[in-house]
Amino acid sequence: MTVLHENTESQTPASQRRGTARRRKPLRSSGYKVFRFAALVAVVLFLIAPLFWMLLASFKTNVDIYDAGKSFLFTPTAENYANVLQRNNYFVFIFNSFWVAFVSTALSLVLGVPAAYAMSRFTMHRSALVVLMARVIPGVSLLVPWYYVFSNLKMVGGFEVLILSHMFVALPLIVYIMMSYFDSLPVELEESAQVDGLTPIGAFRHITLPLSVAGMATAGILAFIFSWNNFMFALVLSGSKTKTLPVAIFDFVSYASIDWGGLMAAATVVTIPIMIIALFTQKYIVSGLTAGATKG
Amino acid sequence: MSVLTPARSSGQSARTRANFSAWANRHRKWLFAAPAMIFVGLLIVFPLAWTLYLSLTDSQGSVRAASDFVGFENYLTVLTDTERFWPAVGRTVSFTLVALVCEVVLGMCIALLLWRPFRGEKWVRVAILLPLVATPVAVGMMWRLIFDPNIGFANQLLGLVGIPPQPWLSGQDSALPTTIFMDVWQWTPMVVLILLAGLTSLSEEPDEAARMDGANAFQRFFFVTLPLMMPTVIVAILLRGIDALKTFDILYATKGKGGGSFHEVETLNVYAYGLSFDYNQYGLSSAVLILFFMIIIGSMWLLTMRKKAGSK
Numbered sequence: 001m002t003v004l005h006e007n008t009e010s011q012t013p014a015s016q017r018r019g020t021a022r023r024r025k026p027l028r029s030s031g032y033k034v035f036r037f038a039a040l041v042a043v044v045l046f047l048i049a050p051l052f053w054m055l056l057a058s059f060k061t062n063v064d065i066y067d068a069g070k071s072f073l074f075t076p077t078a079e080n081y082a083n084v085l086q087r088n089n090y091f092v093f094i095f096n097s098f099w100v101a102f103v104s105t106a107l108s109l110v111l112g113v114p115a116a117y118a119m120s121r122f123t124m125h126r127s128a129l130v131v132l133m134a135r136v137i138p139g140v141s142l143l144v145p146w147y148y149v150f151s152n153l154k155m156v157g158g159f160e161v162l163i164l165s166h167m168f169v170a171l172p173l174i175v176y177i178m179m180s181y182f183d184s185l186p187v188e189l190e191e192s193a194q195v196d197g198l199t200p201i202g203a204f205r206h207i208t209l210p211l212s213v214a215g216m217a218t219a220g221i222l223a224f225i226f227s228w229n230n231f232m233f234a235l236v237l238s239g240s241k242t243k244t245l246p247v248a249i250f251d252f253v254s255y256a257s258i259d260w261g262g263l264m265a266a267a268t269v270v271t272i273p274i275m276i277i278a279l280f281t282q283k284y285i286v287s288g289l290t291a292g293a294t295k296g
Numbered sequence: 297m298s299v300l301t302p303a304r305s306s307g308q309s310a311r312t313r314a315n316f317s318a319w320a321n322r323h324r325k326w327l328f329a330a331p332a333m334i335f336v337g338l339l340i341v342f343p344l345a346w347t348l349y350l351s352l353t354d355s356q357g358s359v360r361a362a363s364d365f366v367g368f369e370n371y372l373t374v375l376t377d378t379e380r381f382w383p384a385v386g387r388t389v390s391f392t393l394v395a396l397v398c399e400v401v402l403g404m405c406i407a408l409l410l411w412r413p414f415r416g417e418k419w420v421r422v423a424i425l426l427p428l429v430a431t432p433v434a435v436g437m438m439w440r441l442i443f444d445p446n447i448g449f450a451n452q453l454l455g456l457v458g459i460p461p462q463p464w465l466s467g468q469d470s471a472l473p474t475t476i477f478m479d480v481w482q483w484t485p486m487v488v489l490i491l492l493a494g495l496t497s498l499s500e501e502p503d504e505a506a507r508m509d510g511a512n513a514f515q516r517f518f519f520v521t522l523p524l525m526m527p528t529v530i531v532a533i534l535l536r537g538i539d540a541l542k543t544f545d546i547l548y549a550t551k552g553k554g555g556g557s558f559h560e561v562e563t564l565n566v567y568a569y570g571l572s573f574d575y576n577q578y579g580l581s582s583a584v585l586i587l588f589f590m591i592i593i594g595s596m597w598l599l600t601m602r603k604k605a606g607s608k
Contacts, residue, residue: 115332
């Protein structure tokens with residue numbers, strides 16, 4: 001009796017408390033708010049400050065970079081950018097990076113989306129593992145044989161070989177993201193389209209593909225970013241005509257003893273385009289990076 | 297007649313098309329999956345077999361030059377090499393472990409800070425995204441300037457609080473920790489995003505039940521949230537761990553060939569790259585790569601075993 005009584009009594013306040021708990025705010029003390037604000041400011045500063053410093057240095061002359069008194073107060077100059085873009089031919093490198101990233105992403109989507117679809121619908125986990133192995137294997141172990149084969153085929157220094165090697169980065173990423181995307185699309189949609197007379201491939205083309213545009217955008221943007229940032233494959237496989245931006249900055253260090261202003265301008269030139277793309281496509285990038293993570 | 301012939305042939309081609317489409321639909325599973333698998337397979341299986349073969353020869357100089365089969369000699373050389381190989385293994389392991397621990401602990405703290413909605417959330421999310429998409433080589437160069445012993449901002453900051461300048465990247469003992477710091481800066485955000493996705497998909501009930509039982513915030517985190525988050529934490533460790541083991545860009549960009557003049561930051565990846573492309577020791581580097589590969593597969597296997605054991 002007493003037990004029962006206690007239970008019924010506690011039920012009303014408990015459900016009320018649950019209601020407020022879901023909103024959470026009333027329970028937080030102001031001390032916690034202050035702490036949280038300070039911690040968030042520290043986190044943002046820690047993540048942004050180095051990039052800001054790079055940007056500042058790219059507008060300084062080398063004399064100002066060496067002067068601790070001119071850390072924040074200096075006369076900005078665009079000389080470094082003019083130097084990098086004109087004298088060092090960075091427009092060509094920007095084009096190369098863009099072209100390699102774009103083509104390798106597009107081709108990887110063509111190969112990867114149907115593959116991810118089949119692997120998701122027919123739960124081909126072992127086949128998926130083959131493609132995902134590419135994420136795990138250290139790139140160097142593949143580069144030696146690639147370099148041998150492609151230099152025998154006289155392909156090193158051409159765009160094809162760079163695009164192929166970047167597809168190797170992009171494809172597993174696309175398969176991984178698209179698999180978890182297709183897993184979340186209900187099969188019933190395709191089944192009802194098949195009842196209405198479409199073939200299975202027709203259902204994929206006319207129903208599933210249009211529905212997965214958001215997933216493909218996610219996968220494509222992420223593949224583009226990783227291809228843009230890739231350094232090791234391009235370092236070995238690119239030639240003077242196909243050099244991509246990350247390799248071009250690296251060269252900057254070796255010839256000029258270190259022209260810090262120019263180097264920071266070059267580093268900014270590589271980073272800015274990809275950051276602008278990222279800012280406009282935030283939502284997609286976050287969903288791509290966390291794809292499949294919560295399924296455990 | 298002349299009308300009939302084209303009609304028949306178009307009927308025939310329609311039939312072959314229908315046949316093909318029926319065949320394609322029946323075999324769509326492999327039709328869809330095979331091209332990607334063949335592509336990746338060709339770029340992986342053949343090179344791995346080749347690397348395995350090279351590791352048993354004394355290939356050097358040019359890959360094309362004839363080389364002799366030497367059996368397991370390369371492996372013996374590598375495994376008894378206490379000057380370059382074992383230190384590189386040590387650095388790889390310590391780089392990966394320290395970076396992973398820092399990234400997961402820091403990442404969890406930041407994810408908890410961001411868990412509940414707040415004003416200005418959008419700006420924090422932008423800040424989190426920026427390091428993730430920044431080009432690693434450019435990031436390496438950026439830190440090289442900041443950590444420059446003479447003109448770097450890091451030492452200027454230390455000067456403000458009266459700490460003498462540190463050598464950072466140029467110090468023999470401080471170079472590896474400094475590169476770990478860079479890795480933490482760039483990749484903690486990724487852990488934050490993964491953990492945050494996990495946190496937001498948690499159900500509220502267990503947390504509330506603990507709250508009603510009078511558990512404080514720490515107790516609720518360690519006894520309720522953390523155990524429920526374990527699968528997500530392991531995914532984050534797995535994804536980040538694989539990439540941390542293979543770190544190359546930042547190390548090569550900040551310290552160059554051989555991981556610096558005293559090999560301060562020479563991890564297995566940098567060592568193998570250097571052996572292959574700076575010194576053309578293909579036989580030896582292939583042996584290093586096969587061993588490296590085994591380390592990676594082994595640690596992944598261990599982690600997935602733990603994941604399965606944990607989810608039971």
